[in-house]
Amino acid sequence: TLNDIWCDNMSGKVIAVGTAAPTPFLVSTNGGVNWIYDIGTGITTTIYGLKMVNANTGYASGSSGKMFKTTNGGLNWDSVSFVGATSTLYCTDFISVDTGWASGSSGTIYKTVNGGMNWTLQTTGITSTLYRIDMVNALTGYFIGSSGACRKTTDGGTTWTAQTPNYTSTLYWIDMKDVNSGYLVGIGGTLRRTTNGGANWDTVLTPISASQYSISFSNMNTGYVVGASGYTFRTSNGGTTWDIKNSGSSTINAVYSKGYDSAFIAGSSGMILKQYNALVGGITWNNNSPQKFSLEQNYPNPFNPVTTIKFAIPHTAKISLKVYDILGREVEVLFNNVEFNPGTVTYDFDGTNLASGVYFYSLIANNSLIETKRMVLVK
Known part of the structure; x- marks a missing residue:
């Protein structure tokens, strides 16, 4: 150490x-x-x-x-x-x-x-x-x-x-x-x-x-x-x-x-x-003050290979942000139960390691699903 x-x-x-x-x-x-x-x-x-x-x-x-x-x-x-x-x-x-x-x-x-x-x-x-x-x-x-x-x-x-x-x-x-x-x-x-x-x-x-x-x-x-x-x-x-x-x-x-x-x-x-x-x-x-949990649509969409994902946290919470393929298999974990303070997070997601296709990303707060959205990777 x-x-x-x-x-x-x-x-x-x-x-x-x-x-x-x-x-x-x-x-x-x-x-x-x-x-x-x-x-x-x-x-x-x-x-x-x-x-x-x-x-x-x-x-x-x-x-x-x-x-x-x-x-x-x-x-x-x-x-x-x-x-x-x-x-x-x-x-x-x-x-x-x-x-x-x-x-x-x-x-x-x-x-x-x-x-x-x-x-x-x-x-x-x-x-x-x-x-x-x-x-x-x-x-x-x-x-x-x-x-x-x-x-x-x-x-x-x-x-x-x-x-x-x-x-x-x-x-x-x-x-x-x-x-x-x-x-x-x-x-x-x-x-x-x-x-x-x-x-x-x-x-x-x-x-x-x-x-x-x-x-x-x-x-x-x-x-x-x-x-x-x-x-x-x-x-x-x-x-x-x-x-x-x-x-x-x-x-x-x-x-x-x-x-x-x-x-x-x-x-x-x-x-x-x-x-x-x-x-x-x-x-x-x-460090702003969102009123509720929210997950925005990624932009651009379709994308190649980088797109921006944005979500809001109204109070301190353990956050997970995960990406799934069209079969529902977890392919990327962007955050896994990380305790965030209130604010808005912008994440530039890089899909270089993924194949072209339809994917879904989900925001989870305190082990409860907030929202899931669809995105398309075109290479």
Whole structure:
């Protein structure tokens, strides 16, 4: 399992970190085309957090209070002295090669100002597990964690003030674009957005009601969300509409993107994917408010080989969308019991693998048939 990932578009370097066996570090120097698998052999620490300050220098945090540092783009990792830390460190964040923080179990946060040579324990005032810390600059930053923990510092971590994202379950990731604006995600499809420094957090619906584990926004409008559903969501308008891509994996733990057109994702079973504009023209979810379930006629019809299927969901429901041949045999499953939030879904169905003929597509919500329509594939 991989827990975090980073890429540098200029140099082509990609680094992924995860479980210790056979090695917690994977590195590519050509944009993910090839990977070096024998880095960190002998390190038995599971790595959860990764922060590259630049293309050469970075830090990784993991189990048993262990920290590691690289100065050559991830090709070698040296152990960082960490006196007193024994609990898991789920995240690390650095604003320079010298100044950084590490957070983890039991509400612990440590700070260094000399590149990891020495660390100071900071007081957070809570005992929740802290899954992510995001420092915007030397003074202002945020952390999130279990039981809806969310706090902010404006003095470099000396003191932390409680924020109110109005959520009591676990929060897994926070991505602040500046001292005032950013997003956080967590259990149950939670996506919250602030534009006033955490004073208020507004709910932003995502297409599928599943736990979200990671986000990566290049600005407040454009970003990616991934999680337990195995789907990647991408927006360019702050969450009004989302492009959807199925990764084929059961769980995605991390996403890293510096722009709208591409992203690296990492997750269960050592999965790493680089996503391009393939998200465009596939599946789109619109955050509107339909009054009832509906399934529209595909267009164009007849088609060859791509046609658009559109359906509406008035409330959260487990959705299946299936295609059958003229004999009633199931030939394609587009969605299978996926829990969608309310909205309108547009699906570009590709019939390349099917023969010419008459087909039927059915929308099923919570195991009840909503509607079936006829379409004709002509090659």
